Amino acid sequence: MMIPHSNPPHHFFSNHEKKTSFLRLWSNQLLTTLCVLFSFFTLVPLFSLLYLLIHKGLPLLHFSVFTKLPPPPGLHGGGFGNAIIGTITMVGIATLLSAPIGILGAIYISEYAPHSSLTATVRFIAKLLTGIPSIICGAFAFALVVLHTGQFSALAGGAALSILMLPTILLTSEQALMGVPSSYRDASYGLGATPFQTIWRIVLPEALPAMMMGMMLAVARAAGETAPVLFTALFSQQWASSIMEPTASLSVLIYNFSALPYHYQVQMAWTASLVLVAMVTGTNILAQLLFRRKFQ
Amino acid sequence: MNPTSINSTELLPSSSKVTPSGVTNETFIKVINFDFFYGKKQTLFNINFAIPSKHVTSFIGPSGSGKSTLLRNFNRMNELLPGVRHEGDITIEGRSIFDASIEIIALRRRIGMVFQKSNPFPRSIYENVVFPLRIMGCHKRAHLNETVERSLRSVALWDEVKDRLGENALGLSGGQMQRLCIARAIAGQPDILLMDEPCSALDPIATAKIEELIVELKKEFTIIIVTHSMQQASRVSDLTAFFNFGKLIEFDHTNRIFTAPIEKQTEDYITGRFG
Numbered sequence: 001m002m003i004p005h006s007n008p009p010h011h012f013f014s015n016h017e018k019k020t021s022f023l024r025l026w027s028n029q030l031l032t033t034l035c036v037l038f039s040f041f042t043l044v045p046l047f048s049l050l051y052l053l054i055h056k057g058l059p060l061l062h063f064s065v066f067t068k069l070p071p072p073p074g075l076h077g078g079g080f081g082n083a084i085i086g087t088i089t090m091v092g093i094a095t096l097l098s099a100p101i102g103i104l105g106a107i108y109i110s111e112y113a114p115h116s117s118l119t120a121t122v123r124f125i126a127k128l129l130t131g132i133p134s135i136i137c138g139a140f141a142f143a144l145v146v147l148h149t150g151q152f153s154a155l156a157g158g159a160a161l162s163i164l165m166l167p168t169i170l171l172t173s174e175q176a177l178m179g180v181p182s183s184y185r186d187a188s189y190g191l192g193a194t195p196f197q198t199i200w201r202i203v204l205p206e207a208l209p210a211m212m213m214g215m216m217l218a219v220a221r222a223a224g225e226t227a228p229v230l231f232t233a234l235f236s237q238q239w240a241s242s243i244m245e246p247t248a249s250l251s252v253l254i255y256n257f258s259a260l261p262y263h264y265q266v267q268m269a270w271t272a273s274l275v276l277v278a279m280v281t282g283t284n285i286l287a288q289l290l291f292r293r294k295f296q
Numbered sequence: 297m298n299p300t301s302i303n304s305t306e307l308l309p310s311s312s313k314v315t316p317s318g319v320t321n322e323t324f325i326k327v328i329n330f331d332f333f334y335g336k337k338q339t340l341f342n343i344n345f346a347i348p349s350k351h352v353t354s355f356i357g358p359s360g361s362g363k364s365t366l367l368r369n370f371n372r373m374n375e376l377l378p379g380v381r382h383e384g385d386i387t388i389e390g391r392s393i394f395d396a397s398i399e400i401i402a403l404r405r406r407i408g409m410v411f412q413k414s415n416p417f418p419r420s421i422y423e424n425v426v427f428p429l430r431i432m433g434c435h436k437r438a439h440l441n442e443t444v445e446r447s448l449r450s451v452a453l454w455d456e457v458k459d460r461l462g463e464n465a466l467g468l469s470g471g472q473m474q475r476l477c478i479a480r481a482i483a484g485q486p487d488i489l490l491m492d493e494p495c496s497a498l499d500p501i502a503t504a505k506i507e508e509l510i511v512e513l514k515k516e517f518t519i520i521i522v523t524h525s526m527q528q529a530s531r532v533s534d535l536t537a538f539f540n541f542g543k544l545i546e547f548d549h550t551n552r553i554f555t556a557p558i559e560k561q562t563e564d565y566i567t568g569r570f571g
Contacts, residue, residue, distance in 0.1 A: 181415075183413060184415060185376075186376075186411060186415060187415045187416075187477070188417075189376060189404065190408075190411070190481075191404065191405070191427060191480065191481070192403075192404035192405030192431065192432075192484070193401075193427075193431045201430070202417060
């Protein structure tokens with residue numbers, strides 16, 4: 001039996017095919033090259049920043065910068081030990097204030113009442129809060145804490161930073177909890193576990209690494225913020241003796257010193273920047289090491 | 297628990313659709329005029345039947361026929377979803393599972409459940425099996441060890457894993473993981489075992505092992521299994537219920553359902569004319 005030809009016979013690789021495939025291959029090659037090129041470009045600001053920090057900050061980096069007080073304008077020597085302590089104190093206060101609220105809030109909206117109208121409201125407000133300029137958080141804490149206590153303080157600085165951290169912690173914790181497969185919850189509830197047992201024994205341990213990453217992001221951002229602290233903790237040339245007095249911070253020190261007309265102080269601002277970046281990166285790496293999953 | 301109180305012939309219409317004749321065991325689970333709704337959508341319509349203890353009952357029917365929904369009502373897992381409600385009743389040993397005096401947690405501890413996709417916790421094999429004991433507050437080493445060995449032996453997994461109980465359960469093969477989930481489900485010594493398409497993600501060899509297991513486990517447990525495989529239903533179950541469009545069409549001895557179904561719909565389904 002003859003099979004009728006519907007198409008004129010042609011070679012498997014016709015000239016026309018060659019031409020279009022060349023075009024397609026070429027444009028594909030072009031796009032790939034562009035993507036690789038631009039991903040290198042994203043590394044440029046990062047590495048030039050690091051280079052600049054190390055290049056300009058390293059010369060003054062001695063052990064004494066961690067132990068001494070800032071030099072008065074125009075004078076040499078000294079360090080910024082009080083600013084390091086101040087930053088750690090304020091970020092610590094901010095974490096203590098925002099982490100419990102953020103994490104418990106995330107557990108509520110993700111585990112207990114994912115479909116309630118309160119949940120929708122909380123989620124919406126948290127998303128709005130992430131976009132609020134940090135200086136507004138400073139002004140708010142100024143009105144709330146500084147005006148009431150009658151002085152600038154580390155507590156007020158911590159309160160300002162906590163407002164900044166809260167939405168980040170809440171939203172990243174919620175994402176972390178939602179990332180836990182629902183089959184784990186099914187298994188746990190199916191075996192007769194209570195919601196608390198399911199959350200505490202199954203969901204939280206699974207979500208913890210991602211939650212900690214979110215917390216570190218919030219901490220890193222808070223540690224570098226100047227505006228909220230400027231309004232609330234001000235600055236101090238002295239060691240702080242309590243959280244109820246004006247307190248130095250690395251970010252405000254960098255802000256102050258970089259504006260001074262003295263070369264030495266500007267150099268010290270670079271060194272402080274290097275220390276700040278190292279602290280944030282160090283905490284990040286530490287958190288990753290501590291909270292890395294035991295399995296997988 | 298001792299299923300003595302209610303006899304299958306009491307309180308029930310004597311149609312074969314409700315209680316297959318010749319079932320001598322006492323009624324264990326009874327579904328009475330049961331309707332179920334997801335929001336406004338009704339998914340189960342006036343279900344009535346009685347399941348005897350220490351038998352394997354399989355639920356068959358096309359996707360969306362309501363068989364899994366009904367299964368998830370026995371341990372009230374459906375209540376984890378928003379906007380669900382039911383009418384009618386389900387009783388176990390004559391007591392309503394929806395009664396206010398029944399603690400949902402206690403109910404689920406009496407009913408083991410195995411899911412379609414095996415879902416071991418990302419923990420050690422040991423911790424997976426003892427989870428039901430841990431949540432009941434039992435941390436006695438000797439008792440935990442004994443439970444692990446007994447449960448894993450029941451699912452024929454003990455010899456395969458006894459030397460690596462501390463390893464992560466996610467490192468097991470698909471069939472082993474599902475058997476581990478069965479071991480976990482029976483570790484708390486429930487009376488009933490619900491299985492929601494337990495073999496749908498497994499290869500034929502792993503499936504055969506689970507099926508052997510089901511036949512073995514019915515000596516101890518009342519088993520209800522939802523399955524899409526009619527061969528599986530005929531191989532493992534004593535009784536078969538056929539569902540379609542949220543209604544119980546026919547409920548009878550498995551061999552009768554597969555050889556001489558009364559309803560036309562059942563016959564069409566099992567001969568592959570639809571579904």
